[in-house]
Amino acid sequence: MLKVAIVGASGYTGVELIRLLLNHPQVEITCVTSRQNAGASIDSVFPSLAGRIDLTFDPVDVDTIIRKSDFVFTALPHKAAMAVVPAFLHAGKKVVDLSADYRLHDVDVYEAWYDKHTSPELLDEAVYGLPELYRQQVVDARLVANPGCYPTSIALGLAPLLENNLIDAASLIIDSKSGTSGAGRSAKVGSLYCEVNEGFKAYGVASHRHTPEIEQTLGQLAGKPVQVSFTPHLLPVNRGILSTCYASLVQPMDTAQLQQLYAQRYAGEIFVRVHPQGELPNILHVRGSNYCNIGVVSDKRTGRVIIVSVIDNLLKGAASQAVQNMNLMQAWSEDSGLSDLPLYP
Amino acid sequence: MLKVAIVGASGYTGVELIRLLLNHPQVEITCVTSRQNAGASIDSVFPSLAGRIDLTFDPVDVDTIIRKSDFVFTALPHKAAMAVVPAFLHAGKKVVDLSADYRLHDVDVYEAWYDKHTSPELLDEAVYGLPELYRQQVVDARLVANPGCYPTSIALGLAPLLENNLIDAASLIIDSKSGTSGAGRSAKVGSLYCEVNEGFKAYGVASHRHTPEIEQTLGQLAGKPVQVSFTPHLLPVNRGILSTCYASLVQPMDTAQLQQLYAQRYAGEIFVRVHPQGELPNILHVRGSNYCNIGVVSDKRTGRVIIVSVIDNLLKGAASQAVQNMNLMQAWSEDSGLSDLPLYP
Amino acid sequence: MLKVAIVGASGYTGVELIRLLLNHPQVEITCVTSRQNAGASIDSVFPSLAGRIDLTFDPVDVDTIIRKSDFVFTALPHKAAMAVVPAFLHAGKKVVDLSADYRLHDVDVYEAWYDKHTSPELLDEAVYGLPELYRQQVVDARLVANPGCYPTSIALGLAPLLENNLIDAASLIIDSKSGTSGAGRSAKVGSLYCEVNEGFKAYGVASHRHTPEIEQTLGQLAGKPVQVSFTPHLLPVNRGILSTCYASLVQPMDTAQLQQLYAQRYAGEIFVRVHPQGELPNILHVRGSNYCNIGVVSDKRTGRVIIVSVIDNLLKGAASQAVQNMNLMQAWSEDSGLSDLPLYP
Amino acid sequence: MLKVAIVGASGYTGVELIRLLLNHPQVEITCVTSRQNAGASIDSVFPSLAGRIDLTFDPVDVDTIIRKSDFVFTALPHKAAMAVVPAFLHAGKKVVDLSADYRLHDVDVYEAWYDKHTSPELLDEAVYGLPELYRQQVVDARLVANPGCYPTSIALGLAPLLENNLIDAASLIIDSKSGTSGAGRSAKVGSLYCEVNEGFKAYGVASHRHTPEIEQTLGQLAGKPVQVSFTPHLLPVNRGILSTCYASLVQPMDTAQLQQLYAQRYAGEIFVRVHPQGELPNILHVRGSNYCNIGVVSDKRTGRVIIVSVIDNLLKGAASQAVQNMNLMQAWSEDSGLSDLPLYP
Incomplete structure (x- = not known):
């Protein structure tokens, strides 16, 4: 032992x-x-x-x-x-x-x-x-x-796209939402039950310390420097992070193609689960586990891909x-x- | 009467x-x-x-x-x-x-x-x-x-930018989060307490019916057709919508300038409250009222503006x-x- | 003014x-x-x-x-x-x-x-x-x-019985549940979101400071000293108190009789609402108001009456x-x- | 296998x-x-x-x-x-x-x-x-x-008292609170998120079907028929039952004696945890496990014992x-x- x-x-x-x-x-x-x-x-x-x-x-x-x-x-x-x-x-x-x-x-x-x-x-x-x-x-x-909790959800969510140069990295926008355990167990008014429950807010907009960590990993995946807009939000749940990532595709791909790309990339990974086409992840479905669940959608109207990834911030995060x-x-x-x-x- | x-x-x-x-x-x-x-x-x-x-x-x-x-x-x-x-x-x-x-x-x-x-x-x-x-x-x-609940939060959040041609409308990405009362009072498994509580998910990605309504109003404000990426999410709260809107500024503006623009635009509006610089809205602070609260941040690193607006989806929405x-x-x-x-x- | x-x-x-x-x-x-x-x-x-x-x-x-x-x-x-x-x-x-x-x-x-x-x-x-x-x-x-929040819910719930000497005051047991705003807005670990959410506990069993206040009012109503068992609990909601009160009836009464007694007692009171027979109160139905809602049930098997009363602890409380x-x-x-x-x- | x-x-x-x-x-x-x-x-x-x-x-x-x-x-x-x-x-x-x-x-x-x-x-x-x-x-x-979920929490909570004839069984009052998963996964308006969240109510007062099951087990423990007042309530949490049980002691015992009795009774049980004197259980501390946690308090003023027991209703329940x-x-x-x-x- x-x-x-x-x-x-x-x-x-x-x-x-x-x-x-x-x-x-x-x-x-x-x-x-x-x-x-x-x-x-x-x-x-x-x-x-x-x-x-x-x-x-x-x-x-x-x-x-x-x-x-x-x-x-x-x-x-x-x-x-x-x-x-x-x-x-x-x-x-x-x-x-x-x-x-x-x-x-x-x-x-x-x-x-x-x-x-x-x-x-x-x-x-x-x-x-x-x-x-x-x-x-x-x-x-x-x-x-x-790794940090936000960066984990984001790097796993974007790796297949960046590894294959499928998106314009300059277009990356990442909108993340974290459960309140991410704020820690110290006594602060802002973390009180009555301040968080039935509430929802953004914080650290354009200034959160996880930004350079996110950019470092995405940059390594892309093979060049990457700058992102990253906005964290505070969710009234104990656990869970959901990151919604937006990027412009460099060439058109439909949802089926994207889903297949992800499924293949993570086929050997026991802790990453790619959703079938048409299904999207929910933090409730990874709570208490080491899983990262990922769903992917192609928005034909705008030429963007939308990636949604979830983890338990205290566990995989x-x-x-x-x-x-x-x-x-x-x-x-x-x-x-x-x-x-x-x-x- | x-x-x-x-x-x-x-x-x-x-x-x-x-x-x-x-x-x-x-x-x-x-x-x-x-x-x-x-x-x-x-x-x-x-x-x-x-x-x-x-x-x-x-x-x-x-x-x-x-x-x-x-x-x-x-x-x-x-x-x-x-x-x-x-x-x-x-x-x-x-x-x-x-x-x-x-x-x-x-x-x-x-x-x-x-x-x-x-x-x-x-x-x-x-x-x-x-x-x-x-x-x-x-x-x-x-x-x-x-108006629809999502479109209300979004149009009020973006009007000052679009009316003044300050952003590239093609860059607009809107990430919205709604309380569960938005799903109505009919008995569906997906709206059960145990399915929503401690959960969080995106839905209707790139396909939500509020999209054309959003684009109609934003297009009128911009004076030309607008297409957006719009992603709604389901929040484990009874009431409230928060929309986080991202767009590229056509020329650099700092947060103070943007905040002043918003404060002036809505100075005469009794139901729109623009937050002072450095403060961001929380759905808990409009719950039960007809207010729309708006916060604005300029992200110098990426040249984007991030707008956060909140309403009570059942009231102002x-x-x-x-x-x-x-x-x-x-x-x-x-x-x-x-x-x-x-x-x- | x-x-x-x-x-x-x-x-x-x-x-x-x-x-x-x-x-x-x-x-x-x-x-x-x-x-x-x-x-x-x-x-x-x-x-x-x-x-x-x-x-x-x-x-x-x-x-x-x-x-x-x-x-x-x-x-x-x-x-x-x-x-x-x-x-x-x-x-x-x-x-x-x-x-x-x-x-x-x-x-x-x-x-x-x-x-x-x-x-x-x-x-x-x-x-x-x-x-x-x-x-x-x-x-x-x-x-x-x-008055205190717990004592308000309890005194209104029990007054009609005590004023009419319908129960054995020595048998009174009061099981109360309060929303977390009752714990105040000071920063304490025990009031953190993650400690309260998805939790439920009793506290101050047989020792809560509202006990003498409860007994003083009930004693005045009964015309003699009253001692009660009072157990408060912490609910994972922002607002609301529900008190479940148990007492032995001194003579048999069915639910209809009890409901009528309550309806008559509070007929002129604009802020007390007595539920029809068969309906019981929910804190969600008084939230944000000055109302006290009361439901009453006679348990024939045990000869007891069970009273359930609810208020918003921050308002009527x-x-x-x-x-x-x-x-x-x-x-x-x-x-x-x-x-x-x-x-x- | x-x-x-x-x-x-x-x-x-x-x-x-x-x-x-x-x-x-x-x-x-x-x-x-x-x-x-x-x-x-x-x-x-x-x-x-x-x-x-x-x-x-x-x-x-x-x-x-x-x-x-x-x-x-x-x-x-x-x-x-x-x-x-x-x-x-x-x-x-x-x-x-x-x-x-x-x-x-x-x-x-x-x-x-x-x-x-x-x-x-x-x-x-x-x-x-x-x-x-x-x-x-x-x-x-x-x-x-x-066993049913409520009866499990109650029988484990009361066994040491009844096995040793320490309480007047006729005085038993049981006030239980259950998480919403106990209401099942079928689509009903009363189980919708917005109906349960921020709410709390009693239901099935003096008529819940678990009553005869509770009385059967308590009767076996007591060696004679037992009738109880049992009131279930619906908690806005996914999981957990907390039962607060009240009974008159047949002879005075202080909290330390009662705690020792419980600790000894359950010393060999791996899934029952008796709290030290002065601590009370919280459903959050058994969630996701097979544990039953029990706390006990003697109320000298009224001669009653108050037992609080918690389980995860979907697991030990x-x-x-x-x-x-x-x-x-x-x-x-x-x-x-x-x-x-x-x-x-």
Whole structure:
């Protein structure tokens, strides 16, 4: 059994990592840290886990984590992650980092959108952990930067078009909608039930920090720089992201052709499901699972393609994709511990 | 007191019309019809109205409606509306029709998206009842075609840009999200609580019937034909539409300039509220009211403008806009009976 | 126009008071205070009110409030209310206090469940503002203690039984469920969307502070001390309280008899609606209104009566009941400014 | 691998059975029937299952089911179940029936609350499948009547008190609240999103068909007939039941004593979790799992005990309890295929 640490587990991504790893057949959770809950039993903070875990939260102490574990998931805010990740690598651990700190390859871009980077030397080595696009690199990695939730839904949704140069990349418009767990578990008025329920809004228009990450991946797929308009919205649901992507086709293709392209591209992927022609995805049909569902429509009138992709933002958008990356890094079956079907309804 | 009939009042738009008109100071509801509920007391079907209305539902009988009322709201499905509206006009009644039957001026377009039209001779006369764009025509009208919910949010959101030729109309992409009351009150599996709650999906992609209505109004504003990509989505809330509209600016404008343009355009409009720069609308802030709130952002990186507009789909998107039109047709104060503030939270 | 102050208006009750009073024909809002938002424009904090109010939040300064207004609503936490209410009375203002500070007549009971009372001399004078039970006292009052939300739903639900000695008061069990706005607008993890949505729980079992208030009113109705089991629960909705009350009948009565008793008791009350036999209330049918809806069932098998009553916790449970009390204190029509019908759906 | 049939799988319980059994290590689903969806692929009706099941829905043909399977789950409405269950038993299959048809031992009680029974001879043999109370009988059974959702939450909540004669059974009052999936997947106006969302109501007061089932189990636990007041309510959530049970203690016990009693009673039960003193359960903490969580409070003032128990109505209240029963009938590990932790948030 691989000894695993989860560093920074007081949020929704952390509790999901615990949940998944408790049922993973090749893993033992040996260390779970939380600054704010240090000393408390995990099940007193997360009663859903009662009866299945006996640990208490450790403080975030690098030496303890290194001593107790061989594989580390860091689920910390940006900045906090890069403060500890280099030490884990130096101690010979493998790391999947769920923050934004190692996702961008260009330190200038990172520093323009986030903060001063304290371990830029790792940016070249870090592998962007989207297995459907970078599987072999993940297999070989010491440090995987687990993708953001929005970028995951978008990159999987657009890869077949960009890989085949079928769209005008300059025309890309991405309208995304996320469940409220994406806003985290900290107490803010804007995240209160009565502020979110029966509401819906856009936020971070033309300024969201996932933009450079999206553009980096789409640019790699296109083989040239890509700029997109990206608008996130806040959905009154706990989980789920739906991204609606618009682009101009460089030559006419009908829906059947596009659907076939997608079906072929993802034929070997166990976690990507392409809808039959005429069906479109719903976040309710991936909730609780590692799936990404994709539907595609050609709009003949305007010459555009419309792609709709959905994931569970806490799972394929965070925790279960991190486990998928661990499976690859450990040369285990890619779906080990990830067989959960969506919880519907 | 004006004697008013509501024809087809077993759905959510109908019950909203009743609610609004019960508190309207210049109106008396004298006839409410429903095929399926004929003979039942209104408050047995809609307990929210108990204690405030003593009527029973009449069957949909044209002669009775004509005898009992001087002003008619038709809240029927398309086809059913055009089967009765001409008779009301012929009897000298004024009509606000909430169906799609008289919204499109071109009979060929109507018949391409809907059905054979049975009173095409009225299409020229019918006034599209968006007071902020066509106020004087509404004042003079016998027959007002009350706009669709999506088109209302979109036309108000884009009018200042199109009127001033500030965007490339061919670049318009409209991503809209509607509350579930827009799907009506008929029993369908897809509208069940467990199918909608915690879900989110697109539907009618590149094929929704509101598309020609949207394009008609935007084309009039632009002074030339306009084609748009329009994608509606189903939100897990009872009420509200949010439309996110994307277009390429023909010349650079920053957010402050755009905000000022909108603020000036709508300065005299009591039911349109333009957000200050940096603030964006939320459907929760218009729920239960006749307001349309609009926020605007310039995306310098891509040269696009992003407009976000919100309405209550049952009110400014249907029932209260119908009352606003009646007020204009009767030469009453435009906000008579429409002073409700949004119900937040 | 009566000059009215709302003291402590940064919460959900406060914004509801503003909303109602803006549409009240005999009132002008002249002062709105908030410690945390002092200096901010009201519509920047509550965008739903934009275009209808130009005031900024004042700090909570007693002299300013006295100078600006003739009638004061205090919507402060307990303790904070009794720190300012005596000064308002001393300056000759009438006060409706929405806190718990003046609801309990017995200072010992107050201090056992809350804190040291700093103006116990007012407890005798303060009138418990449930108009359907204490109308004449409210008319004559300088200081009205506006009832709690749970106690309002319960007292109206049980009054006809207790007034007529039809139940064994010792058998009373009250199971109440409240929407989340009852938990207020402060940032707490337990009130986050993701913690409340798709959840449901009991809280404060056998220890909720509304218990003595409930028992005081029920005791007055019964003419002797009453002790109840009271269990509140947290509902995943924004608004609404439903109380299910159980008691043993002292002699058999069937549902028809009970329904008739209730219908007669509340025949003259414009804000209490008794359901016909066989129908039961739903919080959705009172949302946004000052109504209390009540349904009643006799359970022959067990000899018990089951009463179900619903209100909007922010309105009949707080803000609109406060306005109803003001109307009585000012000798205005009791429903002045309170004609809103429920917002359904 | 055991060949398993699911008879009547077009509802929420059916799709949950499929989901669970697809991940069960000792089971192969060989037949899934649905009258209304016969001939359709399962994943076209339930897209959440796409990629994991290749079957199409069979019509409900007894011979086919017998030929294809060795173990049968019947998830049919009452009456439809007893029309087919005897044939399965006669053919030597084991059956877990999820309908109400074999839950009541007394045919007169069944016929008073439901319909004429067509196989009363099986009522003696059928075992009530609540493993925590009747484990050995389940192990030995050919036919298990899977308990109702409400009765499961209530029986587990009250067993320790009744087994030890600690309460006055005549005082029992049970106030239950269920998620909307309990109302099924058929198209009814009352189950529409807009009718349920933001609403809450009681239904079936003093007349719900689960009452005799509850009383049968509680009576067995008490060793004498028991009559209860049972009030179900409809919660605006997809899943979850919370039952709040009230009873008078026959002798004083404090919360600590009661909590200890419960902890001991359920110490060996893997699917029952008793909360520590001072904590109460939330349906969100069992969602998606087979757990029943229980909290207990002594109300000294009134001499009552208040028990709060929660389950997922589709799982411990239906599908996963059915799998737990199958595991026992097959002499497998009781939690085989049931290791899912709750999906929070």
